[in-house]
Amino acid sequence: MIRLLWLVPLLPFAGFAVAGLLASRLSRRTVALIACGTVLASFLISLGAVAGLGALPETAAGLQIDRAAHRVTQTLWTWLPLGPDGNGGGLSVAWSYVLDPLSAVMLLMVTGVGFLIHVYAVGYMGHEPPVGFARFFAYLNLFMGMMLTLVLGGSLPVVFVGWEGVGLCSYLLIGYYYDRMFDERSGMSCADAGRKAFIVNRIGDMGFMLGMLLLLGATGTLEIQGVLGQVPGLGTGVATAAALLLFFGACGKSAQIPLYVWLPDAMAGPTPVSALIHAATMVTAGVYVMCRMSPLLVAAPMAMLVVAVVGVATAVFAASMGLAQTDIKKVLAYSTVSQLGYMMLAVGVGAFGSAIFHLMTHAFFKALLFLGAGSVIHALSGEQDITKMGGLDRHTPRTHATFLIATLAICGVFPLSGFFSKDEILWNAWLRHPAFWALGIVGAFMTAFYMTRLYILVFRGRERFSDEARHHLHESPNVMTVPLMILAGLSVVGGLVGIPAAISLGIPNLIERWLEPVLASPVAAGHGATAAHGAVAQGAAHAAAAAAHSGGLEIGLMGLSLLVALAGIGLGWFLYERRPGLPERIAGSVGALYRIVYNKYFVDELYGRIVLAPYYGLCRAAAWFDRWIIDGAVNAAGYVTLGTSYASVGFDTVVVDGLVNLTGRVVRGGSKALRVMQTGVVQSYATAMVLGLFIMVSVYLLWLGH
Amino acid sequence: MPVPAAHVLVVSLLLFAIGIVGVLTRRNAIIILMSIELIMNAANLNLVAFSRQLNQINGQVFGVFTIAVAAGEVAVGLAVVLAMYRNRDSIHVDDVQLMKG
Numbered sequence: 001m002i003r004l005l006w007l008v009p010l011l012p013f014a015g016f017a018v019a020g021l022l023a024s025r026l027s028r029r030t031v032a033l034i035a036c037g038t039v040l041a042s043f044l045i046s047l048g049a050v051a052g053l054g055a056l057p058e059t060a061a062g063l064q065i066d067r068a069a070h071r072v073t074q075t076l077w078t079w080l081p082l083g084p085d086g087n088g089g090g091l092s093v094a095w096s097y098v099l100d101p102l103s104a105v106m107l108l109m110v111t112g113v114g115f116l117i118h119v120y121a122v123g124y125m126g127h128e129p130p131v132g133f134a135r136f137f138a139y140l141n142l143f144m145g146m147m148l149t150l151v152l153g154g155s156l157p158v159v160f161v162g163w164e165g166v167g168l169c170s171y172l173l174i175g176y177y178y179d180r181m182f183d184e185r186s187g188m189s190c191a192d193a194g195r196k197a198f199i200v201n202r203i204g205d206m207g208f209m210l211g212m213l214l215l216l217g218a219t220g221t222l223e224i225q226g227v228l229g230q231v232p233g234l235g236t237g238v239a240t241a242a243a244l245l246l247f248f249g250a251c252g253k254s255a256q257i258p259l260y261v262w263l264p265d266a267m268a269g270p271t272p273v274s275a276l277i278h279a280a281t282m283v284t285a286g287v288y289v290m291c292r293m294s295p296l297l298v299a300a301p302m303a304m305l306v307v308a309v310v311g312v313a314t315a316v317f318a319a320s321m322g323l324a325q326t327d328i329k330k331v332l333a334y335s336t337v338s339q340l341g342y343m344m345l346a347v348g349v350g351a352f353g354s355a356i357f358h359l360m361t362h363a364f365f366k367a368l369l370f371l372g373a374g375s376v377i378h379a380l381s382g383e384q385d386i387t388k389m390g391g392l393d394r395h396t397p398r399t400h401a402t403f404l405i406a407t408l409a410i411c412g413v414f415p416l417s418g419f420f421s422k423d424e425i426l427w428n429a430w431l432r433h434p435a436f437w438a439l440g441i442v443g444a445f446m447t448a449f450y451m452t453r454l455y456i457l458v459f460r461g462r463e464r465f466s467d468e469a470r471h472h473l474h475e476s477p478n479v480m481t482v483p484l485m486i487l488a489g490l491s492v493v494g495g496l497v498g499i500p501a502a503i504s505l506g507i508p509n510l511i512e513r514w515l516e517p518v519l520a521s522p523v524a525a526g527h528g529a530t531a532a533h534g535a536v537a538q539g540a541a542h543a544a545a546a547a548a549h550s551g552g553l554e555i556g557l558m559g560l561s562l563l564v565a566l567a568g569i570g571l572g573w574f575l576y577e578r579r580p581g582l583p584e585r586i587a588g589s590v591g592a593l594y595r596i597v598y599n600k601y602f603v604d605e606l607y608g609r610i611v612l613a614p615y616y617g618l619c620r621a622a623a624w625f626d627r628w629i630i631d632g633a634v635n636a637a638g639y640v641t642l643g644t645s646y647a648s649v650g651f652d653t654v655v656v657d658g659l660v661n662l663t664g665r666v667v668r669g670g671s672k673a674l675r676v677m678q679t680g681v682v683q684s685y686a687t688a689m690v691l692g693l694f695i696m697v698s699v700y701l702l703w704l705g706h
Numbered sequence: 707m708p709v710p711a712a713h714v715l716v717v718s719l720l721l722f723a724i725g726i727v728g729v730l731t732r733r734n735a736i737i738i739l740m741s742i743e744l745i746m747n748a749a750n751l752n753l754v755a756f757s758r759q760l761n762q763i764n765g766q767v768f769g770v771f772t773i774a775v776a777a778g779e780v781a782v783g784l785a786v787v788l789a790m791y792r793n794r795d796s797i798h799v800d801d802v803q804l805m806k807g
Contacts, residue, residue, distance in 0.1 A: 679803065
């Protein structure tokens, strides 16, 4: 099965080709079968391949196997022959796929969650016209293919192809309703939202590309394993620069400060897209690439500090912006940004395993939240404003139950999945520095609060939706609720693969053990690195050693964070369930603060001023230059030609034609005079002849004859 | 006593002048043809007269030729006049001004 690895990305590409090319010929049913079928097939092959990873053969045709690292590489062809490398050898980039424990987790997560969302989307998009339906699923399949290319890519350029490809699909799918308005207040259309996402991502991609080129220059290779193998030989400066550049790319893709602004507007896309691309898979690509390059990061402690600071800042900042949003999907979008911040925090403190663990559990419960939100929107005929919802628990019982599970999971309630993954990150943050932990706890409190607020405003209390919406109110069909229930199950049990040692009761931490061969740990890398780095790593090692003896502390912190989560839930419950009028009064009493948070700290406006305004100014200057200088020169040439032409025409009519006409007139005048003689009477001619003869003879005789 | 050539030339001159005046002044095509005949005979008279005076036979031969040619000319001329009459019911040369400019 592991030899079929190449089929995993190829099948969705094939689905894309069929659905995309035959969009107008296929029925919705056929398109749905193709799209879901290809992803399901990819999922099954992935399952088989990952199962095969446990017991690898020594050799297999067409595969390079590293049993110690549990890594299988399938090289398909030489993709970019880059020419000689200066040492007599050849430098080329192969199109290769790598399956190792890290990509295996991503592979199963992407294909599994992706398949569920595909199935859900069949129901959600069921009212679209067939051509739009086919377009949607073609893009969705293309996305799956690109995401799997990104996950499996064995060299940085292949990863980059997937990286750009998912960005393209994100753009295409955000702009799916390209003819609709997204935000009336700022006049942003869905197509604008897609463009915004694409352009902001492009800024980050520049960092990724520069990082890639820096690594190529420093190590002479672009194969990920080749690069990582040479990390110990890199100077700290180069490693730091490369790590920061790659992190900048990850900031764009994973919506970190300062490039997070596109993700909330990406909610313009259909809800399954938000769930698949902007919650579960694409936005985690940045975290994934960071983990993939973990040995590089470990060699650059400064870069890791930056990652951790940016991560925790994003986590808290985005959570606070989620507090006052009234659009159900935007609350979830800020929540996603915040959770991605936690993952980056984990990366920054060196807990790569925790980052991947949280990435996985987050994919489960955030996909579930988005799909639940989609189900709510579907039930209310397109309503997204949570102030116009309420009391839906009676009408949509399945959506309500699954949404509640996901809410508790993201809040971090024991023993749901979010509890384990978030606490692992917080514990690792504590080991790095308690300040990270403290900020993380603040973010967790806000998370619990805004999620409870969201849940209560949507599902509890008074029914505030319109009579029109009530008329069409219905629970979603099975094709949508069954994926919800499966994801709910995963959200409940997903955390059990990573039970921390302190409370394990003998159950091993499966995910940590599974990922161990792939991910670097700051402790292990401490040996043989530079002195400064060694000191930091040693500090971490001491902390880790201390941690081993402080199970009590870990349990205490865990209890504390659980208490904080419950406090957030309690506060949300008190404010929105018990005293529904209170939040408005509070918002009114801190009006300025509320407005700032409601307007998302005016970051969009700030970017508008400092980035867009100068840019537009430049555009206007260029347009002015174009219009007056370039166009002016062209027009001037035109006018000169025109003037010359008029002069030429004048000369022609007056002088040339004048001469010709003059000739004509002279001839005509002469003819008029001579015509008189031409009488037509032969006798007059004869008279003239006789007279002439007479004169000539007379002249001859009288004067010349002598 | 032979008639001196000068006398003959005077007669010839008178004939010629009458012919010229006829050609130039008459409008009847037949009269004009007749006047042309006078001019031609004036010329013949000259030829014969000089032939006699110079004692050479060439002039008289020419005269005979001229008479023959004049006969042909009259035939053609009358045919033209006839054709003209048929087409225009007139033999006045004033009526034929196709070549007027």
